[in-house]
Amino acid sequence: MFGIPAQVLFGQLLLGLINGSFYALLSLGLAVIFGMLNVINFAHGALYMMGAFVAWMLLTYLGINYWWALLITPIVVGAFGALIERTLISRLYHLDHLYGLLLTFGLALLIEGLFRNAYGVSGLPYTIPAALAGGHNLGFMFLPNYRAWVIIASLVVCAATWVLIEKTRLGAYLRAATENPALVGAFGINVPRLITLTYGFGVGLAALAGVLAAPIYSVNPNMGADLVIVVFAVVVIGGMGSILGAVVSGFGLGIIEGLTRAFYPQGSSVVIFVIMAIVLLVKPAGLFGKTA
Amino acid sequence: MRLTKALLLSAAIALGTAPALATDVKIGVLNDRSGVYADLSGEGSVIAAKMAIADFDAAKKGINVTVVSADHQNKPDIASSIARQWYDQDGVDAIFDVPTSSAALAVSQVTKEKNKVFIDSGAGSTAIVGKSCSPNTILWTYDTYALANGTARTLLKQGKKSWFFITADYAFGQALENDTSEIVKNLGGTVVGDAKYPFPGSDFSSYLLKAQGSKADVIGLANAGGDTVNTMKQAAEFGITQGGQSIAALLVFITDVNAMGLDTAKGLLVTSAFYWDQNDGTRDFGKRFAAQDNGKMPTMVQAGVYASVLDYLKAVEATKSKDSKTVLDWMKANPTDDPLFGKGSILPNGRVLHDMYLYQVKSPAESKGPWDYYKLVATIPAKDAFQTMAQSGCTLN
Numbered sequence: 001m002f003g004i005p006a007q008v009l010f011g012q013l014l015l016g017l018i019n020g021s022f023y024a025l026l027s028l029g030l031a032v033i034f035g036m037l038n039v040i041n042f043a044h045g046a047l048y049m050m051g052a053f054v055a056w057m058l059l060t061y062l063g064i065n066y067w068w069a070l071l072i073t074p075i076v077v078g079a080f081g082a083l084i085e086r087t088l089i090s091r092l093y094h095l096d097h098l099y100g101l102l103l104t105f106g107l108a109l110l111i112e113g114l115f116r117n118a119y120g121v122s123g124l125p126y127t128i129p130a131a132l133a134g135g136h137n138l139g140f141m142f143l144p145n146y147r148a149w150v151i152i153a154s155l156v157v158c159a160a161t162w163v164l165i166e167k168t169r170l171g172a173y174l175r176a177a178t179e180n181p182a183l184v185g186a187f188g189i190n191v192p193r194l195i196t197l198t199y200g201f202g203v204g205l206a207a208l209a210g211v212l213a214a215p216i217y218s219v220n221p222n223m224g225a226d227l228v229i230v231v232f233a234v235v236v237i238g239g240m241g242s243i244l245g246a247v248v249s250g251f252g253l254g255i256i257e258g259l260t261r262a263f264y265p266q267g268s269s270v271v272i273f274v275i276m277a278i279v280l281l282v283k284p285a286g287l288f289g290k291t292a
Numbered sequence: 293m294r295l296t297k298a299l300l301l302s303a304a305i306a307l308g309t310a311p312a313l314a315t316d317v318k319i320g321v322l323n324d325r326s327g328v329y330a331d332l333s334g335e336g337s338v339i340a341a342k343m344a345i346a347d348f349d350a351a352k353k354g355i356n357v358t359v360v361s362a363d364h365q366n367k368p369d370i371a372s373s374i375a376r377q378w379y380d381q382d383g384v385d386a387i388f389d390v391p392t393s394s395a396a397l398a399v400s401q402v403t404k405e406k407n408k409v410f411i412d413s414g415a416g417s418t419a420i421v422g423k424s425c426s427p428n429t430i431l432w433t434y435d436t437y438a439l440a441n442g443t444a445r446t447l448l449k450q451g452k453k454s455w456f457f458i459t460a461d462y463a464f465g466q467a468l469e470n471d472t473s474e475i476v477k478n479l480g481g482t483v484v485g486d487a488k489y490p491f492p493g494s495d496f497s498s499y500l501l502k503a504q505g506s507k508a509d510v511i512g513l514a515n516a517g518g519d520t521v522n523t524m525k526q527a528a529e530f531g532i533t534q535g536g537q538s539i540a541a542l543l544v545f546i547t548d549v550n551a552m553g554l555d556t557a558k559g560l561l562v563t564s565a566f567y568w569d570q571n572d573g574t575r576d577f578g579k580r581f582a583a584q585d586n587g588k589m590p591t592m593v594q595a596g597v598y599a600s601v602l603d604y605l606k607a608v609e610a611t612k613s614k615d616s617k618t619v620l621d622w623m624k625a626n627p628t629d630d631p632l633f634g635k636g637s638i639l640p641n642g643r644v645l646h647d648m649y650l651y652q653v654k655s656p657a658e659s660k661g662p663w664d665y666y667k668l669v670a671t672i673p674a675k676d677a678f679q680t681m682a683q684s685g686c687t688l689n
């Protein structure tokens with residue numbers, strides 16, 4: 001097809017899916033935060049970077065391995081997120097979206113600056129855990145075990161999040177609290193705490209993506225800065241606040257970007273934004289968004 | 293402090309032992325202070341420039357040097373507007389460092405327009421001293437030809453003939469790919485394909501897969517800094533070397549090796565102009581530098597800033613002038629000599645000729661401690677390391 005052997009095409013499709021896994025995890029966190037809190041969380045990339053750094057610190061300073069980092073990091077960074085929400089973001093709920101965006105953007109610059117100051121920009125080594133080293137030859141490509149693991153982990157987490165928010169009682173409280181916080185509060189539910197936890201959860205997802213990324217991308221303070229722009233485009237395409245939209249467009253755009261890399265690498269950094277522009281023109285609320 | 297300086301100066305004048313210069317020189321270190329190249333240039337280059345000023349004993353010689361620095365964010369437009377402001381409003385006499393070839397070419401242009409001095413250490417495109425050469429620009433440390441010449445030649449001698457390039461799509465990456473391709477073809481090799489990606493990148497798996505599919509003997513990485521680190525890491529993951537292909541990272545800085553870890557980097561061939569553990573001069577510099585920069589050893593770019601500031605100050609002292617043409621003529625007419633790069637000379641196009649070295653990265657077992665990373669494979673003498681004036685395509689003379 002298109003003068004490219006089928007084998008290469010399959011390989012690129014699979015790689016796209018792997019990149020899509022990161023987009024999906026990150027845009028999921030953003031969508032949860034926007035959907036529930038109406039905050040455009042520009043600090044998401046910085047918190048993803050923090051996730052990778054915390055994993056590295058756990059290994060380097062405390063000798064805690066990858067598997068524990070996968071569990072501990074989202075909790076630590078999520079708690080940090082909850083702290084930010086409680087002390088800073090919660091003061092802005094009565095103001096325009098723009099203020100939340102500016103605050104989180106400032107936070108992102110601060111966090112990245114601090115890490116840059118402490119660790120430099122060339123990155124820190126983090127090796128793939130022994131259990132996931134190596135890979136399998138699929139005939140059309142060599143698939144590293146670790147990348148296969150990333151796809152699986154991302155799919156499981158995305159599905160679990162969707163179930164949590166759409167199908168459980170806790171999720172119902174949350175959705176109700178976004179609709180009408182006063183009424184939900186009147187039923188005896190602590191709405192501010194619910195919101196803090198939601199923000200912490202969204203941040204935890206970013207941190208989890210960071211841990212997953214640590215062994216394959218260099219752990220450095222700039223790793224989130226470029227990614228966050230792409231992830232925002234993914235969220236806009238999927239429809240702001242739509243969880244399903246974030247996941248589907250995350251994987252889908254990963255694949256499209258992967259194919260662009262194969263056929264026309266020069267265009268790979270703009271293809272997502274071109275699609276975003278088209279989607280905004282045709283369907284301003286995004287593919288899965290509800291028109292307000 | 294000021295009083296002591298004044299006293300020393302007047303004493304010197306009175307004794308007549310030092311030239312009564314009392315020149316104020318302002319130099320600007322313009323580089324990446326926050327992006328992918330911040331560790332290999334950045335604040336370290338400012339430290340190196342200040343060390344050169346201190347080692348030269350500028351104050352005692354009646355040259356009062358101030359250093360300013362700024363972040364060009366690897367963007368040519370920002371680089372040229374800072375350069376313009378420095379020259380026009382801030383009284384900067386000479387600009388140093390400037391990694392990222394596209395930014396360096398922009399600064400070279402502004403410098404020529406304003407008739408100032410630009411001594412580049414961080415950038416590597418041969419265009420800077422080739423078709424876009426300027427009488428006001430000197431390229432100190434390395435260039436893409438020298439890199440290709442070191443690494444590619446060695447691999448071709450080992451019989452690795454077919455090449456595939458993964459290239460950062462901007463001035464530097466393109467120049468590096470072109471210069472390497474030329475050497476590969478001249479020595480009887482072939483280039484089977486390339487993947488040019490938008491700079492900077494983070495995921496290289498698509499390109500690695502393409503490279504793997506090309507069945508080339510060598511995958512040449514025409515990129516630098518964090519991009520190289522990521523490509524190497526991911527190449528290891530995709531089992532490139534186990535599949536029998538070799539990787540030639542054409543530009544590797546010691547900070548990159550540090551970031552990859554020796555497990556990933558071991559065995560890699562590195563063409564470099566400088567390594568801290570080369571001789572007594574470099575070791576002394578390395579240790580003093582590390583003491584000021586959180587224990588990090590200097591890269592060849594930072595070493596180049598040290599050496600170039602030193603040579604510039606020598607010219608100012610010798611000519612008793614900071615007139616751009618006078619200083620540049622002196623630098624090009626006289627041999628260079630410093631503890632880091634040894635003896636060398638400067639071609640009319642601004643290319644500094646000094647020895648280059650081919651190193652191999654040590655395995656974790658061979659390394660005796662932090663920053664003990666390289667072993668010497670070969671020394672490439674200055675006359676063979678770089679393009680000649682005729683080869684460069686520069687029309688100055």
